[in-house]
Amino acid sequence: MKRIPLGQTEAPNVVLGLMRIADKTDDEIRHLVATARDAGIDFFDHADVYGRALHGCESRFAEAMQLSPSERAEITIQTKAGIVGDGPYFDFSYEHLIESVEGSLRALQTDYIDILLLHRPDALVEPEEVARAFDELEASGKVRAFGVSNHTPRQIDLLATAVSQPLVANQLQLSITHAPIIAQGVASNMVGTDQSLTIDGGGILDYCRIKGITVQAWSPFQAGFFTGTFLGSDDYPELNAVIDRLAAAYDVPAIAIATAWITRHPAEMQVVLGTTSPERVAGAALGSDIPLSRSEWYELFRAAGHKVP
Ligand SMILES: NC(=O)c1ccc[n+]([C@@H]2O[C@H](COP(=O)([O-])OP(=O)(O)OC[C@H]3O[C@@H](n4cnc5c(N)ncnc54)[C@H](OP(=O)(O)O)[C@@H]3O)[C@@H](O)[C@H]2O)c1
Numbered sequence: 001m002k003r004i005p006l007g008q009t010e011a012p013n014v015v016l017g018l019m020r021i022a023d024k025t026d027d028e029i030r031h032l033v034a035t036a037r038d039a040g041i042d043f044f045d046h047a048d049v050y051g052r053a054l055h056g057c058e059s060r061f062a063e064a065m066q067l068s069p070s071e072r073a074e075i076t077i078q079t080k081a082g083i084v085g086d087g088p089y090f091d092f093s094y095e096h097l098i099e100s101v102e103g104s105l106r107a108l109q110t111d112y113i114d115i116l117l118l119h120r121p122d123a124l125v126e127p128e129e130v131a132r133a134f135d136e137l138e139a140s141g142k143v144r145a146f147g148v149s150n151h152t153p154r155q156i157d158l159l160a161t162a163v164s165q166p167l168v169a170n171q172l173q174l175s176i177t178h179a180p181i182i183a184q185g186v187a188s189n190m191v192g193t194d195q196s197l198t199i200d201g202g203g204i205l206d207y208c209r210i211k212g213i214t215v216q217a218w219s220p221f222q223a224g225f226f227t228g229t230f231l232g233s234d235d236y237p238e239l240n241a242v243i244d245r246l247a248a249a250y251d252v253p254a255i256a257i258a259t260a261w262i263t264r265h266p267a268e269m270q271v272v273l274g275t276t277s278p279e280r281v282a283g284a285a286l287g288s289d290i291p292l293s294r295s296e297w298y299e300l301f302r303a304a305g306h307k308v309p
Contacts, residue, residue, distance in 0.1 A: 014041060156213070187307050
């Protein structure tokens, strides 16, 4: 498993998201996590809103794993705050962020969160309030590092007017088929193609590279916004033909090639897996360090329907 820089530390470039474990048994969760650990994944992504109830998936993880203090210390636990599911709406107020983290600590049965992300931009954000919450959470040792998710460059700049901690990560939707953060730049300034339109706030991937913010790719195998996977889908025959050919050439499962399309990018991004299948986790982990050539990478990009002008 390749490891990449993340803030002041480093982390695997394939990590396990636990958004979909609400209905899994203890044994299933332990098997999933053990498979990830065997593959070199020691980084787990949560959010307060994952699960049927608030903190549901965080609780399932802790109940199933029953981590000893030394086992807890071996792993990185990342969680998120800022979405109010009952609405929905977004809330970056001091009170909401503190309450969310206290709830996550209880649910995860731990006394610290390694990384806290602001989940989705709050239109009513007041950077000073976020800063007050971050300062308190850092000073109390309850949160060790901070980041954002689904944020534009300007939204990050706005937070930085008050927040003093470095923002170490920006978690963004990215798969071969859902790739505006990459595809827009390839077709920039071209009249008549939607791909040239800026829908990511303008160059968010380049911005994160410049600022040393690790991009974490969520829904890496989803065709669109929770529309099902493109892997093996009849809607993507050309893409799957290329994936299958490269999978055979590199002697890995197809899911490893879909993973490698992201890990091969020099931005040193992290792929946030959402599968609950241990077999798929092990397969995806094989894509951590596949040296796809430029022509292979671009062939996958074109086969997914993106323009290379
Ligand atoms: N920051 C954000 O706003 C945000 C939003 C969404 C998600 N996330 C994070 O990103 C993680 C991943 O998101 P995701 O679950 O949407 O991503 P994903 O890994 O692209 O999708 C996984 C889902 O696809 C299914 N699937 C079906 N066939 C598959 C195949 N051949 N290969 C792989 N998966 C297949 C999986 O089912 P099986 O379980 O049966 O394999 C699972 O339901 C989440 O766990 C969460 O941590 C963050």
